[in-house]
Amino acid sequence: MLIVRRLAQLVPTLIGLTILLFFWVRALPGGPAVALLGERATPEAVADINRLYGFDRPLLEQYFTYVGRLLQGDFGTSIRTRRPVLEEFIDRFPATLELSLAALLFAVVVAIPLGYVAARRRGTIVDHTSVVVSLIGVTVPVFFLAFILKYVFAVKLGWFATTGRASVDINATNPTNLYVLDGLLTGELDASWDAILHLVLPAIALGSIPLAIIARMTRASVMEVQGADYVRTARAKGLRPGRLRNRVILRNAMLPVATTIGLQVGLLLSGAVLTETVFSFPGIGSFLYQAISSSDYPVLQGFILAIAIVYALVNLLVDISYGLIDPRMRARS
Amino acid sequence: MAGTTDTTETPSTTAGVTGTASGEVLLRVRDLEVTFTTEQGPVVAARNVSFDVLAGQTVAIVGESGSGKTTVATAVLGLLPGNGRVTAGSVEISGRDVVGLSRAELQRMRGRVLGLVPQDPMTNLNPVATVGSQVVETLEGTGVARGRGAKERARDLLVEVGLSDAESRMGSYPHEFSGGMRQRALIAMGLAGSPALLVADEPTSALDVTVQRVILDKLADLTTSRGTSVLLITHDLGLAAERASHLLVMYRGELVEHGSAREILRDPQHEYTKRLLAAAPSLASRRIQIARSTGQLDAVADDLLAPTEVTEVGEVGEAVGTEAAPVIRASHLRKVFPGARRGLRRRPDVVAVDDVSFDLPRGQTLGIVGESGSGKSTVARMVLDLLPPTSGSVELDGLTVGARSQAEEVAFRRRVQPIFQDPYSSLDPLFTIARTIEEPLRAHGVGSVTQRRARVRELLEQVALPEDVLRRYPSELSGGQRQRVAIARALALNPDVVVCDEAVSALDVVVQAQILHLLAELQSQLDLSYLFISHDLAVVRQIADQVVVMEKGAVVEQGRTDDVFDAPQQPYTQALLAAIPGANLDLAIS
Numbered sequence: 044m045l046i047v048r049r050l051a052q053l054v055p056t057l058i059g060l061t062i063l064l065f066f067w068v069r070a071l072p073g074g075p076a077v078a079l080l081g082e083r084a085t086p087e088a089v090a091d092i093n094r095l096y097g098f099d100r101p102l103l104e105q106y107f108t109y110v111g112r113l114l115q116g117d118f119g120t121s122i123r124t125r126r127p128v129l130e131e132f133i134d135r136f137p138a139t140l141e142l143s144l145a146a147l148l149f150a151v152v153v154a155i156p157l158g159y160v161a162a163r164r165r166g167t168i169v170d171h172t173s174v175v176v177s178l179i180g181v182t183v184p185v186f187f188l189a190f191i192l193k194y195v196f197a198v199k200l201g202w203f204a205t206t207g208r209a210s211v212d213i214n215a216t217n218p219t220n221l222y223v224l225d226g227l228l229t230g231e232l233d234a235s236w237d238a239i240l241h242l243v244l245p246a247i248a249l250g251s252i253p254l255a256i257i258a259r260m261t262r263a264s265v266m267e268v269q270g271a272d273y274v275r276t277a278r279a280k281g282l283r284p285g286r287l288r289n290r291v292i293l294r295n296a297m298l299p300v301a302t303t304i305g306l307q308v309g310l311l312l313s314g315a316v317l318t319e320t321v322f323s324f325p326g327i328g329s330f331l332y333q334a335i336s337s338s339d340y341p342v343l344q345g346f347i348l349a350i351a352i353v354y355a356l357v358n359l360l361v362d363i364s365y366g367l368i369d370p371r372m373r374a375r376s
Numbered sequence: 377m378a379g380t381t382d383t384t385e386t387p388s389t390t391a392g393v394t395g396t397a398s399g400e401v402l403l404r405v406r407d408l409e410v411t412f413t414t415e416q417g418p419v420v421a422a423r424n425v426s427f428d429v430l431a432g433q434t435v436a437i438v439g440e441s442g443s444g445k446t447t448v449a450t451a452v453l454g455l456l457p458g459n460g461r462v463t464a465g466s467v468e469i470s471g472r473d474v475v476g477l478s479r480a481e482l483q484r485m486r487g488r489v490l491g492l493v494p495q496d497p498m499t500n501l502n503p504v505a506t507v508g509s510q511v512v513e514t515l516e517g518t519g520v521a522r523g524r525g526a527k528e529r530a531r532d533l534l535v536e537v538g539l540s541d542a543e544s545r546m547g548s549y550p551h552e553f554s555g556g557m558r559q560r561a562l563i564a565m566g567l568a569g570s571p572a573l574l575v576a577d578e579p580t581s582a583l584d585v586t587v588q589r590v591i592l593d594k595l596a597d598l599t600t601s602r603g604t605s606v607l608l609i610t611h612d613l614g615l616a617a618e619r620a621s622h623l624l625v626m627y628r629g630e631l632v633e634h635g636s637a638r639e640i641l642r643d644p645q646h647e648y649t650k651r652l653l654a655a656a657p658s659l660a661s662r663r664i665q666i667a668r669s670t671g672q673l674d675a676v677a678d679d680l681l682a683p684t685e686v687t688e689v690g691e692v693g694e695a696v697g698t699e700a701a702p703v704i705r706a707s708h709l710r711k712v713f714p715g716a717r718r719g720l721r722r723r724p725d726v727v728a729v730d731d732v733s734f735d736l737p738r739g740q741t742l743g744i745v746g747e748s749g750s751g752k753s754t755v756a757r758m759v760l761d762l763l764p765p766t767s768g769s770v771e772l773d774g775l776t777v778g779a780r781s782q783a784e785e786v787a788f789r790r791r792v793q794p795i796f797q798d799p800y801s802s803l804d805p806l807f808t809i810a811r812t813i814e815e816p817l818r819a820h821g822v823g824s825v826t827q828r829r830a831r832v833r834e835l836l837e838q839v840a841l842p843e844d845v846l847r848r849y850p851s852e853l854s855g856g857q858r859q860r861v862a863i864a865r866a867l868a869l870n871p872d873v874v875v876c877d878e879a880v881s882a883l884d885v886v887v888q889a890q891i892l893h894l895l896a897e898l899q900s901q902l903d904l905s906y907l908f909i910s911h912d913l914a915v916v917r918q919i920a921d922q923v924v925v926m927e928k929g930a931v932v933e934q935g936r937t938d939d940v941f942d943a944p945q946q947p948y949t950q951a952l953l954a955a956i957p958g959a960n961l962d963l964a965i966s
Contacts, residue, residue, distance in 0.1 A: 270457075271499065272494060272495075272496060272499040272500045273499060273500050273501055273502045273503070275455055275494070275500075276492065276494050276500040276501075276562070276565075277502060278455060278483075278486065279453055279455055279486055279487070279490070279491070279492035279494070279566075280486065280487050280492075280513070280514040280517060280518070280565055280566075280568070280569075281483060281484070281485075281486035281487025281488060281514070281517045281518045281569060282483075282513060282514070282517045283483070283517060284479075284483070286513060286517065290502070290505060290513070291502050291505075294502075294504050294505070295502065295503065295504055298504075368504065369503075369504060370503070370504060370549040370551070371503060371549070371551045
C-alpha cells in the first residue's frame with residue numbers, strides 16, 4: 044500500500060520536472076534551433092529547424108507532444124552522437140550504478156565504525172581525528188581528491204588502474220553490465236578483479252563526502268542514543284557489551300543514519316560527473332560532462348529526467364527500509 | 377547529619393511493611409560521596425550518605441528532585457553517568473565493595489545481584505526490539521536460561537507480573553504497550569536474574585493512581601516471595617511510608633533523617649522532613665481557600681520553604697455557593713476523533729469526550745480529575761478554543777465560543793489564558809524571561825514600550841519572582857520559577873479565566889504547594905476563575921471549589937469538592953480515592 048501511494052506521489056513531481064525541463068530548453072538564448080545549429084546559423088536554417096522539430100507550434104501543443112514522446116520512451120536524440128538519448132543512458136547507467144554502489148559501500152563501511160568509536164570515546168584523540176577527517180572529506184573538492192588519488196596510487200605507485208572501467212586486454216561477457224558482478228556470474232574472476240582495480244580510486248573519491256556526512260551523523264546519533272534511558276536499563280539488566288552495542292545502541296542509532304544514507308544518493312549521482320571525468324570512467328557522469336561542453340541539450344534534458352526518476356526510486360526504497368528497521372514506522376504507515 | 381542505621385533493629389509492624397528481614401546486612405553504604413564534573417566545576421551531588429538494607433527488607437529514599445536520591449541509587453548500581461564518580465566512601469553488597477570494581481566485574485553482578493526497575497516506562501524499553509526479546513536477552517545475559525528455555529521462562533515471568541495474554545504479547549513492540557504494561561515488562565526484566573537487591577527508582581510515578589497501586593502490589597508480592605531486598609526511590613512520602621519499613625529522607629545531597637516509617641511520620645525531627653510532611657497534599661489536607669477565608673492561611677503558608685507574601689486577603693468565603701451567572705458554561709461537549717486509516721479500512725472513531733457539561737462560576741475554581749485517557753485535556757483544549765467540539769458548545773459569559781471573526785477571537789484569547797503542565801517545554805528557550813512575559817502584551821499591542829516594561833515588573837512581583845530573572849533564560853530557572861513565569865505570562869493580559877492543564881504536576885511537592893498558594897492568592901486578588909485539570913486528586917481537593925470526575929470521556933460524578941471527596945457516590949470515584957498512596961497515612965500514624 045505504501046509503495047503504491049508513494050509511487051502515486053511521484054507523478055506530480057515528475058510532471059513539474061517535465062515542465063521545468065521543457066521551458067528551460069525553450070528559454071535558451073536564441074531558442075532551441077540556435078542551440079542546435081550554433082550562433083552563426085542563418086535565419087533560413089533556423090526557420091527550417093523550427094519547422095522540422097515543431098518549435099513553431101504553440102507552446103502547449105509542443106509540451107504535450109514532448110510528454111507524449113516521453114511516455115513512449117522517446118527521450119530525444121543526442122546531437123553529438125546521433126543516438127537515442129535513452130539508449131545512451133541505458134548503456135552508461137550500469138557503470139555509474141556500480142561506481143555509486145562501490146562509493147556508498149566504502150563510505151558506509153568506514154563511516155559507521157568511525158562515527159561509533161568517535162562517539163564512544165568522545166573527547167579523545169580518536170574523536171578529534173574523526174572530526175578532522177570528516178571536515179577534510181566535506182571540504183576537499185571531489186575532483187581535487189580524485190586527481191591526488193589518481194596521481195599517487197595509480198600513476199606513481201601503480202597499484203590501481205588510472206582510467207576507464209576495464210583494461211583493454213580483458214575481453215569478458217557482460218550480461219548485466221555491472222562488471223564486478225558479471226565476472227562473478229560468468230566465472231571470469233580475473234575480469235572481476237580488473238573491474239575492482241578500476242573502481243577503487245573513483246569510489247574512494249566519490250565516497251569521501253558521503254563518508255564524512257555519515258560519520259558525523261553516526262557520531263551524533265550514537266552520542267544521543269547512549270545517553271538514553273533504555274541504554275542504562277539495558278546495562279542494568281546485565282547485557283554483555285557486544286549485545287548492548289549491536290542490539291541496543293547501534294540499532295537505535297542507525298535510524299537517522301539510514302535517512303542520511305538515502306539522501307547521499309543524490310550527492311553520488313551529481314558527484315559522479317566530476318569523478319567520472321577525472322578517471323575517464325564511461326558512466327552517465329562523464330557523458331553528461333561532454334554533453335554540457337557541446338551543448339547537447341536533448342541529452343541534458345533526458346539524463347536529468349532519468350536521474351530524477353532514479354533518485355526518487357532510491358528514496359522510495361529508503362522509506363520502505365525505514366519501516367523495516369523501525370517498528371514504530373510500521374504502525375504509522 | 378548522616379547516621380548509621382541500627383542493624384539490629386527489626387522492622388516494626390507498621391501498616392504497609394513489606395518483606396521479611398532476616399537481619400543480615402545485604403547492602404551497606406558508608407560515607408558515600410558522589411561528585412559530578414561539570415563545566416562550572418565539580419558538583420557534589422551526595423555526601424556523607426550511610427545506610428544499610430537488610431536481606432528481604434524494603435527501604436525507601438525520599439526526597440525532591442535534586443536531593444541526590446537517584447544519584448545514590450545509580451551509585452549503588454554502578455551506573456553513574458560518565459561525568460559522575462564516587463569520590464569517597466564505600467558501597468558493599470554482601471560484604472563486597474563494588475565501588476572499585478571493573479566494568480566487566482560489575483556487568484557480571486548486574487541483573488544477578490543488582491536489579492533495576494527504572495522510572496519512566498515510556499523511555500526505558502528499547503523501542504526497536506520486541507518486549508519478549510528484551511526479557512529473553514536479560515535471562516541470557518544473566519545466564520539464567522538460554523534458547524528455548526529462556527523463551528519459556530520469559531513468558532512465565534510476563535505472566536507472573538500480570539501481563540494478560542503474555543504469549544502473544546511477547547512479539548509486540550514497546551510502542552504497542554500501555555504505560556502500565558511497559559512497567560510490568562520492566563519489572564519482569566528487573567526480576568529476571570533474581571537479584572538480591574532490586575533498586576526501584578520511582579517505579580510508578582509516570583502511571584495513573586489506580587494502575588500505580590496494582591503495580592506496586594505486584595512488585596511487593598514478587599519481591600516478598602523471592603526474599604528480594606528493595607531500595608525504593610520516591611518523591612512521594614505517602615507512597616514511601618506505605619511501601620517501606622524504613623525511610624531515608626534526603627535533602628540537598630545529604631541524608632537528613634532516617635528511621636522506621638512510622639517514627640518519621642509521627643515525629644519528624646529534621647526541619648525539611650517536617651516541611652515535606654506539611655506540604656504533601658493528602659486528602660486530609662486543609663483546603664487552601666477554606667484556610668484563607670477562616671484566617672488560617674498564615675498557618676499553612678508558614679510550613680513552606682519560601683512562602684509567597686500574602687499581600688491582601690480577599691473575602692472569598694462568601695463568594696462560594698453564590699448563584700451568579702457562570703463565566704464559562706460547557707454544554708454537552710462531545711469530541712470524536714476519526715479513526716486512523718489503515719490501508720483501505722478505517723479504525724473505529726475514538727470518542728474522546730462524550731456529553732460533558734459543567735459551569736465555571738466567576739471567581740471560583742472548577743477541578744476536572746481523571747486518569748490518562750479520560751478526556752480531561754481534550755475538554756481543556758475545547759474550552760481554550762484550540763480544538764473545535766464535534767457537538768455541544770462552550771460559552772464565555774453567555775456567548776458561544778468558536779466560529780467568530782478574527783477580532784472576536786483575539787478578544788477571546790485575551791480573556792482566556794492557559795498554563796500548561798511542563799514548564800520546561802512551554803517556555804521558548806530563546807526568549808529571555810522579560811520577553812516571555814511581555815510577549816502576549818506585544819502580540820495584542822497593549823501599551824507603549826515603557827508601559828509594557830512596567831507591567832512586566834508588576835507581574836513579576838505578583839508571582840513573587842526577583843527582578844534579576846528578567847534578563848535570564850528559561851534554562852537558568854528552576855521548575856517552580858518557570859511555572860511562576862508561565863503564570864505571569866498567562867496573567868499579562870488580565871484574563872478572566874485561566875485554564876491550568878496539570879499546571880503543578882511536574883513540580884516537587886513543596887514547590888507544588890507554593891504554586892497552589894500563589895494561584896489561590898492571585899484568584900482572590902484578581903477575581904480569576906480557574907479551570908483546573910489534574911490527575912492528582914489531592915491537589916484538586918486543595919484548590920477546587922467544584923469538581924468534575926471524568927472516566928473514558930464521560931463525567932462520572934460532579935459536585936462540590938467536599939461532597940465528592942467525603943462521600944463519593946460512584947464506584948469509580950471511590951476506587952480513585954482508595955488508590956492514592958498514603959491515603960490512610962493518618963490512620964497509620966494514629
